Amino acid sequence: GAGVSQSPRYKVAKRGQDVALRCDPISGHVSLFWYQQALGQGPEFLTYFQNEAQLDKSGLPSDRFFAERPEGSVSTLKIQRTQQEDSAVYLCASSPADWGPQHFGDGTRLSIL
Amino acid sequence: QQQVKQSPQSLIVQKGGISIINCAYENTAFDYFPWYQQFPGKGPALLIAIRPDVSEKKEGRFTISFNKSAKQFSLHIMDSQPGDSATYFCAAYNFNKFYFGSGTKLNVKP
Numbered sequence: 037g038a039g040v041s042q043s044p045r046y047k048v049a050k051r052g053q054d055v056a057l058r059c060d061p062i063s064g065h066v067s068l069f070w071y072q073q074a075l076g077q078g079p080e081f082l083t084y085f086q087n088e089a090q091l092d093k094s095g096l097p098s099d100r101f102f103a104e105r106p107e108g109s110v111s112t113l114k115i116q117r118t119q120q121e122d123s124a125v126y127l128c129a130s131s132p133a134d135w136g137p138q139h140f141g142d143g144t145r146l147s148i149l
Numbered sequence: 150q151q152q153v154k155q156s157p158q159s160l161i162v163q164k165g166g167i168s169i170i171n172c173a174y175e176n177t178a179f180d181y182f183p184w185y186q187q188f189p190g191k192g193p194a195l196l197i198a199i200r201p202d203v204s205e206k207k208e209g210r211f212t213i214s215f216n217k218s219a220k221q222f223s224l225h226i227m228d229s230q231p232g233d234s235a236t237y238f239c240a241a242y243n244f245n246k247f248y249f250g251s252g253t254k255l256n257v258k259p
Contacts, residue, residue: 040192069247071249076251076252077251077252078155078238078240078249078250078251078252079193079238079247079249080249081246081247081248084245084246086245091245092245092246094246095246127192127193129192136181137183137195137198138183138195138247139195140185140192140193140194141192142190142191142192143192
């Protein structure tokens with residue numbers, strides 16, 4: 037498809053399990069962002085990639101969160117030893133330049149039991 | 150500390166009316182201000198955006214008004230339609246980061 041694709045759309049995990057969330061950006065988009073969106077809130081920045089380089093990871097809430105984009109296209113957000121407070125929608129966005137219009141995926145809704 | 154403050158939290162407007170959503174910021178280094186529309190179960194979609202060297206931008210029924218000295222900007226939706234019912238987010242950009250407001254849930258009554 038032409039848009040940003042995220043998978044899975046829904047993920048349920050038990051507390052303590054590791055999860056991996058995938059983002060397929062729009063082809064050719066240089067910039068990729070991950071956001072966390074709590075219920076009823078705006079997206080909060082997690083991390084930013086320019087091609088394969090992770091230029092900013094200041095929004096990652098703890099060292100349990102890890103993101104990668106090894107070939108400058110697909111990105112994976114991994115959360116280790118999940119906690120209940122990790123329950124949220126995780127959004128991925130891509131952009132053709134280092135700033136400018138972001139195109140968002142529909143997110144992965146993560147529920148930690 | 151919230152970088153972008155958005156109000157109101159919710160808004161009810163009659164069909165054909167004007168919807169107005171406001172945002173305020175503190176960081177004068179912000180240099181790009183987009184507005185997003187989000188429907189339930191979907192990701193935010195860019196509606197309209199403005200740079201701080203412009204005081205107003207209009208695209209169809211959507212207008213951004215920008216007041217640099219007051220560090221405020223607002224979204225006006227003219228002739229609001231039931232299909233506009235969604236959550237709207239303002240955002241501000243600086244140095245590889247976008248900061249989002251907390252959202253306004255708009256309900257346009259038929």
